Amino acid sequence: MSAPVTPRRKRRNLQSERKARCHRLYSSDDVIKLYGISRNTLRNWIAAGLAFIDGEVRLFRGKDLNAFHARRRQRASGAPLPPFMANCFGCKGAHSLIDGEISIDPGRSSGMFRASTPCPDTGVRANRYVCSEEVDMIRKLREANPGRETRD
Ligand SMILES: [Zn+2]
Structure with a gap:
């Protein structure tokens, strides 16, 4: 059985990276x-x-x-987007949780955490809810990130 490739379907159907629930x-x-x-x-x-x-x-x-x-x-x-971005309600952009200052607090449900980083433009905190595996990944990526900014 060979996989039929329909030439009409050129458009890549990209899905949200937040649709599924971490622990489900x-x-x-x-x-x-x-x-x-x-x-x-x-x-x-x-x-x-x-x-x-x-x-x-x-x-x-x-x-x-x-x-x-x-x-x-x-x-x-095509852009080398950092894997962990937090949505910002201040500037409507997204900020990296791998660079700069972040804090990680327990979330509303067990096993979930809120990672947040201050918006450089508006100062509001951009949040992202992550599971413990993702917290570990963020920590590892931050340690491995050579361009990490240090606060003065
Ligand atoms: Zn922002």
Whole structure:
């Protein structure tokens, strides 16, 4: 069975990197419903590197789904976007949680944290809710980031 490639479908359907919930497990049907995709698209995602747990029923981790879409968006935009950005209500932009000053506080639900960084333009804090695995990743990336700014 060769995969038919329809030349009409040129447009890449990029999905939100925040749609899935970090700690949730999704069945194939859940994933299809969540993103409004076909079974074929899900097969393509798996072929493109979407991680899953292989068992009696195939399961997908929310954080793997989000990471997969974050990678795709990053590649599509061509810009080396840092993997962790916080949405800012002050300037309507996004600020990196890898550079500059951040704080990490416990979130409203257990296992969730609020990472925040002050907006350089407006001073309001840009927040992003992350799970403990993401907190670890942020910490690692900050340690590995050679261009990290230090406060005077
Ligand atoms: Zn801002």
